[in-house]
Amino acid sequence: MNIFDFFRQRKTQNTTASVAKERLSIIVAHERGQRSQPDYLPALQKELVEVIRKYVNIDQDQVHVALDNQGTCSILELNITLPDR
């Protein structure tokens, strides 16, 4: 690696344009994926509430579904707050 490669690497990491590029590539890739897929999160949550209600009496607000996009992988987070016994 020569001295110019060193400076080039530094440049791509530090400028706001590179930050923008990184943010955009993630969000655009995610949204392109979403366009072909139906937006399933609301429906998923609704059905989960219905299933849980068969066993425990809960509200829609006590079920929390969140999708977190971190870099190349997505994490689906599911939080269910059960009522006090």
Added chain:
Amino acid sequence: MSQADLLDQDPVFQLKGSMLAITILELTHNDLQRLDQQLAAKVAQAPGFFQNTPLILALDKLPEGEGAIDINQLMVVCRQHGLRTLAVRAVLESHITAANALDIPLLPPSGAREKPIELPGKTAKAVEKPAEPALRPSKLVTSPIRGGQQVYAKGADLIVLAPVSAGAELLADGNIHVYGAMRGRALAGVQGNTSARIFCQQLGAEMVSIAGNYKTAEELRRDPNWGQAVQVSLSEDVLIISPL
């Protein structure tokens, strides 16, 4: 299916009500020769008015003792001068009988107020002018009038105490006063009032018009009073811009 049902489904005609503005020739003397001469004089004054114009022959204003009217001959004289009789307005038995004999529709004397027609020098479709509208208080606007908005002062003057943006439209049957920058369009006397005027504190209008006679910004810009306080008035179909 009965005959009646078939008829209902495919109507041959429709009866509709309508209001017509029409010219009335009120005969005051039973003198067809002088009528012919005087009509000829009127035609010379305003030839456009006498092009197959529908007419109502009013005989009810004839004073007593004028003698029997030859309605047929009367109609011929009128037709010669471009007036086509639609109906006869009559009160006397003899007139009614005569009209019926000629198969001309009859109209009773109307209670409507009629105004005499003043023939202008140029071609114009003369109409029965309606009664003068009662005086209505001026329409007052105190907030700016923006592009895309329109204000109409019906039967009254319009007074604006704020700037008028380009793209805004002011209309009034009477005068228009703009105590602010006038950058939109002002149309005064929209129902035909030629004595309407436009007053503005700062002339920057896209268009000004009085009774349909207009000037656009292209012309107005060249006026030495552009940008100043002016009044716009109509004189012999020409808009005059004079400083206030």
Added chain:
Amino acid sequence: MGFYTLGKILVVTSGKGGVGKTTTSAAIGTGLALRGYRTVIVDFDVGLRNLDLIMGCERRVVYDFVNVINGEASLTQALIKDKRLEKLYVLAASQTRDKDALNKEGVEKVIMQLAKDFDYVVCDSPAGIEKGAFYAMYFADEAIIVTNPEVSSVRDSDRMLGLLASKSKRAEEGREPIKECLLLTRYNPERVLKGEMLGVQDVEEILSIKLLGVIPESQAVLKASNTGQPVILDEESDAGQAYGDAVDRLLGKEVPHRFLEIQKKGLMKRLFGGRE
């Protein structure tokens, strides 16, 4: 803020696109939260989501405005809490292609609920005068009209002012009209001096509304959207400071207008060029 006081509904609108509405909504909303007010910024576009990118929370959008209207999610679930300021929240726009997704009753319900929970509801309007722009301004108490010193922007702002005066809920109910003020953005004093650009007084004269502030053309704005940091957080930048002044004026403070004159560049900047 007590239970009985409703928060102020503020719309940031313009008519013309690309003049800086979202930048302004983000900056003003952030500025209000910085000064201690519970603030929510709502993206009223239907189909094109922008506010989340400018606020830097694009990866945390799960539910949006239309999800809440349709009952698919509660407001609590849809509101995105800002990572930098605890009193700041964002409600993202829907990505739906359905233009009828927004309706009066639905929007009213959400906006009124937000007004109960927040001191300020900043409505980021889309460009144009169609549904999104209409609903963004319909319930407003105050309006910031973002205008560039440029002919089409000024004309569109004028048109928008006409709509605010006649088509808002306040206008329909005959209540006190929306309080309007002008924010002049992308101002370039050099070009104004040369006579190439409309000056502040020119625009004020044509639009006849109170001036909230003048935001100079600045490189800081692009940097801000690149990084997802509202420009008001860039306290060293001219634009950031100008937005700060504007928020103070919005809150009633008398602040003299800065950045109207050509800034004298320091020697270093003159040597290396660029405009700060």
